[in-house]
Amino acid sequence: MDGFKKRLNASLQLKLSVALSLTILVVAAVAGVFSFVTAFKQAHELQDVTLQQVATLFDRQHLVPSLPQNDSLARRNYRETRVVVQFLSEGARAVGQGHMGAVLPLPLPLADGLQTVDVEGESFRVLVKTTPLGERIAVAQETDVRDDIAEISALRTLMPFLILVPVLLLLVTSLVRQMFRPIAALSAEVDRRAETALHPIMEDALPIEVLPFAGAINRLLGRVERSMQAQRRFVADAAHELRSPLTAMSLQAERLAETDMSDLAHERLTTLRCGIERSRSLLDQLLALAKAQTALDHPKSSVSIQNIYRRVLEDLMPLAEVKQIDVGIEGSNDAQVWVHEPDLMTLVKNLVDNAIRYTPAGGKVDLSVRTEGGHVVLQIRDSGPGIQITERERVFDPFYRTLGTDQMGSGLGLSIVKAIANRLGAEIQIGFADEEKQCGLCVDVRIQAIEPV
Ligand SMILES: Nc1ncnc2c1ncn2[C@@H]1O[C@H](COP(=O)(O)OP(=O)(O)OP(=O)(O)O)[C@@H](O)[C@H]1O
Numbered sequence: 001m002d003g004f005k006k007r008l009n010a011s012l013q014l015k016l017s018v019a020l021s022l023t024i025l026v027v028a029a030v031a032g033v034f035s036f037v038t039a040f041k042q043a044h045e046l047q048d049v050t051l052q053q054v055a056t057l058f059d060r061q062h063l064v065p066s067l068p069q070n071d072s073l074a075r076r077n078y079r080e081t082r083v084v085v086q087f088l089s090e091g092a093r094a095v096g097q098g099h100m101g102a103v104l105p106l107p108l109p110l111a112d113g114l115q116t117v118d119v120e121g122e123s124f125r126v127l128v129k130t131t132p133l134g135e136r137i138a139v140a141q142e143t144d145v146r147d148d149i150a151e152i153s154a155l156r157t158l159m160p161f162l163i164l165v166p167v168l169l170l171l172v173t174s175l176v177r178q179m180f181r182p183i184a185a186l187s188a189e190v191d192r193r194a195e196t197a198l199h200p201i202m203e204d205a206l207p208i209e210v211l212p213f214a215g216a217i218n219r220l221l222g223r224v225e226r227s228m229q230a231q232r233r234f235v236a237d238a239a240h241e242l243r244s245p246l247t248a249m250s251l252q253a254e255r256l257a258e259t260d261m262s263d264l265a266h267e268r269l270t271t272l273r274c275g276i277e278r279s280r281s282l283l284d285q286l287l288a289l290a291k292a293q294t295a296l297d298h299p300k301s302s303v304s305i306q307n308i309y310r311r312v313l314e315d316l317m318p319l320a321e322v323k324q325i326d327v328g329i330e331g332s333n334d335a336q337v338w339v340h341e342p343d344l345m346t347l348v349k350n351l352v353d354n355a356i357r358y359t360p361a362g363g364k365v366d367l368s369v370r371t372e373g374g375h376v377v378l379q380i381r382d383s384g385p386g387i388q389i390t391e392r393e394r395v396f397d398p399f400y401r402t403l404g405t406d407q408m409g410s411g412l413g414l415s416i417v418k419a420i421a422n423r424l425g426a427e428i429q430i431g432f433a434d435e436e437k438q439c440g441l442c443v444d445v446r447i448q449a450i451e452p453v
């Protein structure tokens with residue numbers, strides 16, 4: 001009950017549904033009571049009219065009420081249809097068809113007109129009429145019977161309410177839900193968004209009551225977008241600015257290496273050159289990440305996956321040869337995707353670079369492509385240690401590197417891959433190349449195909 005109260009306070013939709021339902025129930029109850037009372041009264045009035053009609057009929061036709069021959073027949077008559085008609089006489093004469101076939105011992109004297117009379121503990125509605133010949137006719141009916149009949153006909157007037165109220169309640173609940181559907185659809189759309197998708201929410205389908213709120217959210221999204229862009233621009237500018245002095249340092253170190261120096265100095269210089277190289281690679285990755293996270297609309301074209309694979313392998317073959325890694329493209333399948341080519345190139349290059357870098361010497365790296373239900377799936381598998389299930393979420397975070405690797409790296413490669421995948425609307429799945437032995441990394445990149453291949 002407490003939970004329901006909490007929800008009722010929190011949910012506008014529930015509040016509206018409950019308020020409307022209660023209003024319907026109260027209106028229906030009041031209308032029901034009114035209709036019942038009116039119908040009950042009307043039924044009694046009709047019954048009085050019937051008594052009057054019976055009395056008039058007897059008077060006009062000069063009928064004589066008679067006692068039934070067969071008493072049991074009278075007993076079999078329906079209780080509801082029983083109306084007693086008898087003459088009233090101021091002495092012993094009170095003849096006619098009485099209650100259950102006998103004359104009713106009506107208390108005398110009775111005035112002309114309608115009245116409710118108690119006869120031997122039972123209540124009767126009696127109409128007394130004096131004919132022009134001076135005879136007095138009494139037409140009577142049991143009050144209980146009249147009430148029963150009136151009650152049944154009054155209850156019948158409640159039937160429309162009993163059917164309409166549940167229908168109305170269902171209708172109101174579904175209408176309220178429908179009214180809130182644009183808001184539910186909007187929140188689902190915002191939930192589906194990637195963190196970089198900061199474009200304004202669509203205000204067209206929203207009710208005007210929610211528009212000020214949607215406007216405020218859009219203004220906030222705009223501010224967040226501008227601040228993130230400024231942050232990325234700063235990172236990109238900083239990385240760019242740092243590149244020139246690093247290149248100059250690298251050239252100076254190269255020149256210094258050509259001069260005569262002691263073995264110790266040579267060793268120190270090699271360490272220094274390694275550091276400079278690592279910094280250059282970090283700056284390149286930072287620039288690539290800043291670029292991947294910028295929501296600029298780059299020109300797209302139809303790109304062949306085999307072509308991308310070949311170009312990436314050309315770039316990374318020297319690294320693979322140094323480590324004696326057997327890297328190659330599996331099968332001759334090709335597929336086309338509609339993307340910004342440099343984006344896809346950077347994505348694949350980072351994945352293949354990882355595969356070669358983290359696979360021990362003498363290992364194997366396979367690249368393949370297949371189409372699956374309207375999607376093109378790029379797969380990069382290696383025979384290295386793979387990434388443990390517990391690490392799989394975190395490896396996409398910037399600067400995160402798993403422990404125990406002796407490879408040089410900045411921890412930005414997979415963040416770049418994720419940022420580009422978000423931009424392309426692609427899905428990344430990582431698993432083991434060999435599920436049984438729990439080793440080797442297998443990365444699937446699922447991209448919308450441009451046409452059924
Ligand atoms: N194929 C792989 N096999 C095993 N571990 C991997 C593989 N690819 C990535 N990893 C792990 O995930 C971590 C993050 O990879 P990521 O590419 O983001 O960074 P990095 O390779 O360390 O640096 P960068 O790519 O920026 O030079 C790596 O440090 C590595 O431990």
Ligand SMILES: [Mg+2]
Pocket residue numbers: 350353354409412413414
């Ligand atoms: Mg990497």
